[in-house]
Amino acid sequence: xxxxxxxKSFGIGDFIDExxxxxxxxxxxxxxxSFDASIKFIFDKCDYTFEKCEAQNxxxxxxxxxxxxxxxxxxxxxxxxxxxFVIQYKTWFYFRKxxxxxxxxxxxxxxxxxxxxxxxxxxxxxxxxxxxxCGIAFxxxxxxxLAYLLCGKSFWTxxxxxxxxxxxxxxxxxxxxxIGNVMKLNKMIEGFQNPINEFVGKx
Amino acid sequence: MYGGAIVDEKIKRVYIPxxxxxxxxxxxxxxxxxxxxxxQKVKVLxxxxxxxxxxxxxxxxxxxxxxxxxxxTKEESKRKSYIITELGKEILNIEIKRIKRLYQNSKGECE
Numbered sequence: 009x010x011x012x013x014x015x016k017s018f019g020i021g022d023f024i025d026e027x028x029x030x031x032x033x034x035x036x037x038x039x040x041x042s043f044d045a046s047i048k049f050i051f052d053k054c055d056y057t058f059e060k061c062e063a064q065n066x067x068x069x070x071x072x073x074x075x076x077x078x079x080x081x082x083x084x085x086x087x088x089x090x091x092x093f094v095i096q097y098k099t100w101f102y103f104r105k106x107x108x109x110x111x112x113x114x115x116x117x118x119x120x121x122x123x124x125x126x127x128x129x130x131x132x133x134x135x136x137x138x139x140x141x142c143g144i145a146f147x148x149x150x151x152x153x154l155a156y157l158l159c160g161k162s163f164w165t166x167x168x169x170x171x172x173x174x175x176x177x178x179x180x181x182x183x184x185x186x187i188g189n190v191m192k193l194n195k196m197i198e199g200f201q202n203p204i205n206e207f208v209g210k211x
Numbered sequence: 212m213y214g215g216a217i218v219d220e221k222i223k224r225v226y227i228p229x230x231x232x233x234x235x236x237x238x239x240x241x242x243x244x245x246x247x248x249x250x251q252k253v254k255v256l257x258x259x260x261x262x263x264x265x266x267x268x269x270x271x272x273x274x275x276x277x278x279x280x281x282x283x284t285k286e287e288s289k290r291k292s293y294i295i296t297e298l299g300k301e302i303l304n305i306e307i308k309r310i311k312r313l314y315q316n317s318k319g320e321c322e
Contacts, residue, residue, distance in 0.1 A: 071266050075273065082269055084289035088247040089265040103265075112259070116266035121230050125270055 010060040021192030023070040030068040037063040065107045069116040072130050124200035131193045148172040245290040
């Protein structure tokens, strides 16, 4: 079977764009079969592997589910509702369904409360990732400063301080990206909670 | 006014007024059902007007279980069943009273 790999990066707050892109791929005859993320920690650089298929109008939906351990009942519920389970990456689950005129259940969420609830979970997940990093950076730098005070200048205190600065640099680089994601998610949550404002804004 | 003084104020603030999805789930869980059962029953009850999607159903069940409104009973062929708890019944009764009041008021009647 013919396959192709596309490198693409979608942020945590870009899952709707990602869904649309996967739909476009399927309607031009490429269905996703696997997904490799090299550093999907804060940044998202991913390899999407597609397989040649019949060009069809599929709906793609991405869900965020933190329930962990066993996801059997979770996936079964989607299957019962006519969704095909495509792939899982950590807490992200990809589903698809052939778009037909008879089927009225075309989204995995049927009300704005649950849409905004999902975005809140994504947002919390993101904050839970960045906070420990901030904590480590702070403690590391504090300890390296203490070590420097107590032991004076040496190769080892220099190394520890250097590493502390490294962690700070990583943080500094990821913070604009982090803030961007948080703002996007916040905007989505606001849009789901006040759909009318969103509509007026678009006019 | 609402009765059921034992009900935690916080839970009340979160669940009352309830979303349509929330109401139907809690209402139908007066008998033991699994998620997809509920979706089908709601479809019938509302003549296809309300079709609860998978993600919405899963999220609502998880949240209600966490908050103690419903409890897990059994898992059969990967489908988890739930039933309403005492707390859930109290919340449901408060909500039913509220809806009754709305309905009566809408017809120009007082309680």
